[in-house]
Amino acid sequence: MKIVDIMTTIRHRKGIKVTEVAEDHLSQEKNVKPEGKVRSVYTGGKLWKRLSLTVGGTVAISFGLLTSVYIATLHENDLWFSNIKEVEREISFRTECGLYYSYYKEMLQATSIQQGLHGLIYDNKTESLRTINILERMNVYQELFLSILYRILPIQNYLEPVYFYIYTLFGLQALYVIALYVTSWLLSGTWLSGLLAAFWYITNRIDTTRVEFTIPLRENWALPFFAVQIAAITYLFRSHLRPLHEKLTLLAVFISTFLFSLTWQFNQFMMLMQALVLFILDCLDMLPTTKVTWLYIIQLTGILLVCGLQFFNSMILGSLLISFNVSVLLARTVQKNMKTGCLLNRLGKLSFHVLLVLCLTLLVNNFIKKILNLESDEHIFKFLKAKFGFGTTSGSANVQSMDKTEICTILLKPGAAYNLMHTILFGCLALSTMRMKYLWTSHMCVFASFGLCSTEVWGFVLKSVHLHTPQRLWVIRYLVPIITLLYLSYKFCPGMMDELSELREFYDPDTVELMNWIKSNTPKKAVIAGSMQLLAGVKLCTGRILTNHPHYEDKSLRERTKQVYQVYAKRSPEDVYSILKSFGTNYVILEDSICYERRHSRGCRLRDLLDIANGHIMDGLGENEPDLKASLYPRFCEEIKKNLSSYSMYFTRVFQNKTFHVYKLAKHK
Secondary structure: OHHHHHHHHHHHHOOOOHHHHHHHHHHHHOOOOOHHHHHHHHHHHHHHHHHHHHHHHHHHHHHHHHHHHHHHHHHHHHHOOOOOOHHHHHHOOOOHHHHHHHHHHHHHHOOOHHHHHHHHHOEOOOOOOOOEOHHHHOOOHHHHHHHHHHHHOOOOOOOOHHHHHHHHHHHHHHHHHHHHHHHHHHHHOOHHHHHHHHHHHHHOHHHHOOOOOOOOOHHHHHHHHHHHHHHHHHHHOOOOOOHHHHHHHHHHHHHHHHHHHHHOOOHHHHHHHHHHHHHHHHHOOOOOHHHHHHHHHHHHHHHHHHHHHOOOOHHHHOOHHHHHHHHHHHHHHHOOOOOOOOHHHHHHHHHHHHHHHHHHHHHHHHHHHHHHOOOOOOOHHHOOOOOOOOOOOOOOOOHHHHHHHHHHHHHOOHHHHHHHHHHHHHHHHHHHOHHHHHHHHHHHHHHHHHHHHOHHHHHHHHHHOOOOOHHHHHHHHHHHHHHHHHHHHHHHHHHHHHHHHOOOOOOOHHHHHHHHHHHHHOOOOOEEEOOHHHHHHHHHHHOOEEOOOOOOOOHHHHHHHHHHHHHHOOOOHHHHHHHHHHOOOOEEEEEHHHHOOOOOOOOOOHHHHHHHHHOEOOOOOOOOOOOOEOOOOOOHHHHHHHOOHHHHOOEEEEEEOOOEEEEEEOOOO
């Protein structure tokens, strides 16, 4: 009877009726199986599971497709994209978006796929006086793949290239939402949680995505695959997976990791955060070690494969991710049986393991960077200054320890623990880098919806206030998300309908006029200097050669950009002319919005930054650093407009409108 009492207590805590336990026990004693009842329960449970899976899957796909249509409609309504000119469509791809799209356009304009591929590998238009490998320097394999797909598919007669491009990205948003939906569903056990996560993603669109107005950004390509990877990892951490399911899940993790790494240059930092999550939870013995090891190997394999496709890009080889993962795997081979022994012994082994991994990471990373003489990624670490800290506490033995273990198990199952740590670390990253909020906010939608629909969470809450029963748990678990969904629909649906009915039109006549003038009045091999953001559009719309562009992952390019920007500093015309000529410049474009910038406060404007870098006192009222001195020359972008002889001998104005001024450089001086 003691065994019966123990089983009764355990099952009662899990919400199983005592009468059922007794009935099962009696049937076991008599060696009688209530087969009819077992079969009916099994059949009914299986049928309900299949029905729930079908309904939940249908809702996920439907909501994903609706999201794509919604975002595509917003894009069309905001720009009237279907009715504006081709040059206006291209100008709408602002900053680096235009640069990335230009390679898609080049591949389509090439006489053959081979000729287009050769043009990317031996590109001499993106940076003047240089031949660079675009596939090595930038993550543009997606443009390459789409252009090849567009050329070989029979769709040219009824779908323009630009629509094939943007519809692909809007379609990826469907994949993104479905992956978030599935992750929340896996965590909570109900597809209502997935629906709530997807709905929150849409209602918080301003903080979850900017795809409708910055379509070609690398993150818009990469984040859907990252969401798929997280969903696959969440499923991988479920217990009692069949071997076939585990292998297929690992394959899904590998494919999504590879595609994520291939499409975004910041992949290594995202996956480093992910590797840290795995490392911390593995050290705390909250994840299965074998599966974590597989994830380390998948990360390494994926990023090394991308490195090979990018012609052994040195920035990837010198990444902290590779150094960290290699160090963890090395440390594991050296230090075995880390999770065995008494508490003090385990703490000692854990401390040594952490120290060993950190030291190995620094040694390996510094060694690689010294060999490769790598400095291309130094600017990125300025953004990664958030400090992460973790602590653990231990309890006493007997009943109190068992209760704490049970609570931890309820709240932090492997999948939930992984996603919680994921959310925390990416939240810290979002605080340091505004761009990362789109990753963190999307994941917060998943975790918040999981919290509202979780059996474990609500069970813990009800037990804490001594109101727990299986019936109350079932009611509150489903009632709360339904009420939340109804409230969200009531609050946000009218506004979303208003958004869909609001019609605007693209209007930027000054930029359109500039691009048309460049195409009509400059040689095809003309070299043009200007701001990074504008030159990306110049390359896309006109195909002219650039002095610089908005891709920061190259130290020499950053230095070149700084030199080109001397047109907005207090420099002599002779200095500016010699600088521009050193890059082969034929024309320089000056923008009033930069020269007379008032949007940012003093000290943050581009011209202020240039003054400080040159050791000159900034304009306007306010304090200056004591070592700054007054410049001997006025600001170039202002003084050149006076048409003084000291300037006109080097620069001739050939175009101007309300926004832009184009000057042609004299051939020889």
